[in-house]
Amino acid sequence: MSAENRQLRVLSVLPFAVMATIAVADVAAGSSLGFLPLVAVGPAFASLVGGWRRTACVGGIALLLCLGLGWYDDLTTVRRGSMIIGSVLGVTVAGLVAVSMRRRQEAELASVRSIAEAAQRVLLKPVPRLAGHLRAAVSYTSAVTEARIGGDLYEVVAAPQGVRAIVGDVQGKGLEAVETAALVLGAFREAALDEADLTQVARRLSRSVDRQLDGEKFVTAILAEVSAHQVTFLNFGHPAPLLIRDDGAVELPEPPSYALPLGLGAHGAAHPELYRSEFLPGDQLLLYTDGIIEARDGEGRFYPLTERTHLLKENDPETALETLRQDLLQHVNGPLQDDAAMLLLRYR
Structure with missing residues (x-):
């Protein structure tokens, strides 16, 4: 496996690994240490690879995880829980915008590469x-x-x-x-x-x-x-x-x-x-x-x-x-x- 393929594989599993680690840490430490806001890191990493469906899916998982952990930490009725859910939604939307921009840049790069390959065949x-x-x-x-x-x-x-x-x-x-x-x-x-x-x-x-x-x-x-x-x-x-x-x-x-x-x-x-x-x-x-x-x-x-x-x-x-x-x-x-x-x- 090439270094590039290994890097893509790591980036693919990174959002889920991060969210799982945060969930375990939050359950083990309780609400006093405040690990729950870090769940928003998952959707942020999701936009690095894959398309908008994958980013939206990771955002949905992060949102469900926040609701579950918020209920477990008894944060459903306090302002802090609402802010955490809002941050997850905000990061997910930003990730979707980033995916759209990345896909556009990838299409432009593919076009430039095809032109370079045509130039190489001529030159x-x-x-x-x-x-x-x-x-x-x-x-x-x-x-x-x-x-x-x-x-x-x-x-x-x-x-x-x-x-x-x-x-x-x-x-x-x-x-x-x-x-x-x-x-x-x-x-x-x-x-x-x-x-x-x-x-x-x-x-x-x-x-x-x-x-x-x-x-x-x-x-x-x-x-x-x-x-x-x-x-x-x-x-x-x-x-x-x-x-x-x-x-x-x-x-x-x-x-x-x-x-x-x-x-x-x-x-x-x-x-x-x-x-x-x-x-x-x-x-x-x-x-x-x-x-x-x-x-x-x-x-x-x-x-x-x-x-x-x-x-x-x-x-x-x-x-x-x-x-x-x-x-x-x-x-x-x-x-x-x-x-x-x-x-x-x-x-x-």
Whole structure:
């Protein structure tokens, strides 16, 4: 059972548990200690979960309990008993109003979530599970609770020249970062199919981003092209890719020199240089954002990604990537401080 389900179960039984405890305490202590007014706490808790029928039902039970305990405490003819019953009725009515407002907010939130999910399907489309001789899987974990999309981006395109992929990280967060991610992905999807050379893809992508980004905004990104037993990279200031060989050996291919991120072309930055590595049957390529390697545990230690590559041994790449993601969350033992995206490519 998840933590959320346990919390809902506790909130569901809480009004009845509170009223039962108060009733027992009132009977045991008598009217001198004045436990009876606390019965109104039951209807107050009832409005936290469930609908208006449940809240009204709890309010009715609380009212009957007040009448019974009032008779037992001989408060039926005094002003105090009337005030207690009035407080229960008042809290119940307030709970019904709260339920109505909560249901309206839940409906609005559900509408916003459906729009976010539609935006995610447009912005971060599911990558093809099979692309040429590759199997692909992705994982995306947002640092914002309940968010579906953020500033990290990924895409896989099966072009005539080979399978082309991008993983990037937009500076900043929020809707502005999502807008920039959409810009980069749109330019890459078009260029990856049109351009014959990966360098031309990068130049076209760079021009598009430089033209539309303002100020000091930028996007770190890595482009990869897999063809004919080799993978070619272009790195725009992004963390090095992770190559896991069939025998378990781990490599971090580094470029001859790192280029500035996308969007900083106005500073006279040189274009990134191509660099290549073998990519043979049984090998795996993991592209990721810095939200993975910069995730810290309670003692401030970074996530040791290169020491966790054995978690990618599952036959199904999606299962393997989810295993790695769960290990990352256990390392942090709390919410991530940055979005975390991973793209896994396997040579079938």
